[in-house]
Amino acid sequence: MGMHPYFTRAEFEARLVRLKARLRAAGVEAALFDEIEAMTWVSGFGSSANRWRCVVIPLEAEPFFLIRALDASVCRQRSWIEDVPTYRDWEYPMPVFAAAMRARGLDRATIGLDFESYGTSIARFAALQTALPEARFVDIGPVVAELRLIKSAAEIELLRRAAAIADEALRRAAAACIPGGHQRDAARIAQFTFVEMGADPYRPGPITAGRGWDFLHGHLGDEPLAPGDVVHIELTPRIYGYSARVMRCVVLGEPEPERQHAAELLAELQDQQIAAMRPGAVAGDVDAILREGILREGLRDSYDNITGYTLGLYGDAGPRTSDFTRILHPGATWRLEPGMVFHVYASAGGAALSESVLVTETGPELLTHLPRGLLVNR
Structure with missing residues (x-):
């Protein structure tokens, strides 16, 4: 597990408890975050959108952090999330994402997204639906932004x-x-x-x-x-x-x-x-x-x-x-x-x-x- 320079594991666990309560209330089985602020608050690490990256937080299964291989080592150093599937810069990330979801039994799940995320273009949303055709994607809004309003x-x-x-x-x-x-x-x-x-x-x-x-x-x-x-x-x-x-x-x-x-x-x-x-x-x-x-x-x-x-x-x-x-x-x-x-x-x-x-x-x-x-x- 990575060590964050300013926050303890207990800090992230407290954030996760609050987040999962919101996800349960929204009726989703997992949530996907690809805005840098949301990813960083949830996981301890965030990177630029030069290549797509996301954090997935399931209610029951293990979370994962999908990221380009070049950024994986620093992600592991900073984040409490231990599973970090990667892809090479010239590869398409969706098959890796879909495999990680299938491995957790989430390929038919109700998955929460912020439909106003600047990380998800129209083309990327279509690619998510193509990668997981039996999943249902629903709008959970700016859940992390709202949780972040109250500071620890x-x-x-x-x-x-x-x-x-x-x-x-x-x-x-x-x-x-x-x-x-x-x-x-x-x-x-x-x-x-x-x-x-x-x-x-x-x-x-x-x-x-x-x-x-x-x-x-x-x-x-x-x-x-x-x-x-x-x-x-x-x-x-x-x-x-x-x-x-x-x-x-x-x-x-x-x-x-x-x-x-x-x-x-x-x-x-x-x-x-x-x-x-x-x-x-x-x-x-x-x-x-x-x-x-x-x-x-x-x-x-x-x-x-x-x-x-x-x-x-x-x-x-x-x-x-x-x-x-x-x-x-x-x-x-x-x-x-x-x-x-x-x-x-x-x-x-x-x-x-x-x-x-x-x-x-x-x-x-x-x-x-x-x-x-x-x-x-x-």
Whole structure:
């Protein structure tokens, strides 16, 4: 059995108990997972989709991890799953998959899939049906994404560490934002800090400079920084995929009164929003505190984006940069629960703020701890 660097066997056993309860309720005999986040959470390992790979969890029989032969040894090192059938890069994986299912008596089973999985194209779904013509494939939805909403103590510890790295990396990156400097300096320093402090060597997050009022998700530019520029920094460090996030604006020189005013109002409204993030709170009500406050104050004419989304495990080769399993928006009727972690973010009037927030039994806990407002390099 493989050893995971951060989670014990007991951690994965607890996840498996929760997962199998959901599968029983869905009336399936086995489930197939081929999104990297789902595979990693269930098994301890995930890899890119250069070649198809999947984890199959039967209710009764032994699980298996189908993967290309090149990746099998690292899979065995990291995963608790012992059976790892493989195929060579140029071979078609479906016969190997079908043989593994037949060996477990699952070739006529009801098999659960997430029909919105980005790992299953229309052609691949057709190939699954051809490989197991007597099986029945049913949609179980984003079961793992929903189970991942409630974090274990070990997951929360990783997110705390990632949040501390986010704080320090942003502090160092902001200090590099000086006239004549470059946005790339901030990106380089942030990424160096990630690696130095034990995070994954992954891209730092959106870093954009501009003079306008709406450049939240722009692109890294090459122009030298000048007095009057504002550098928007959102850092997204990960530790074994577990990401905390923080966002601030760095002003080069004296901030305009309007921008300073906007930043102060944003901080005040977001503080009220975070304070409301308690167990049982309705998501739409939490969203409204910030959204309606910003519109009421005239900081924005419309607010077309969400104000927060779930944090946790991100696959290093997945197509999603954010986890929208639960989002804060006007129509959200779901309730916050202890163990949920969110990235709450606000932008208006040329200012932006965000924090990573854990919902505990007694209320919200900020995981990130930078000063709440504009960062000014005079």
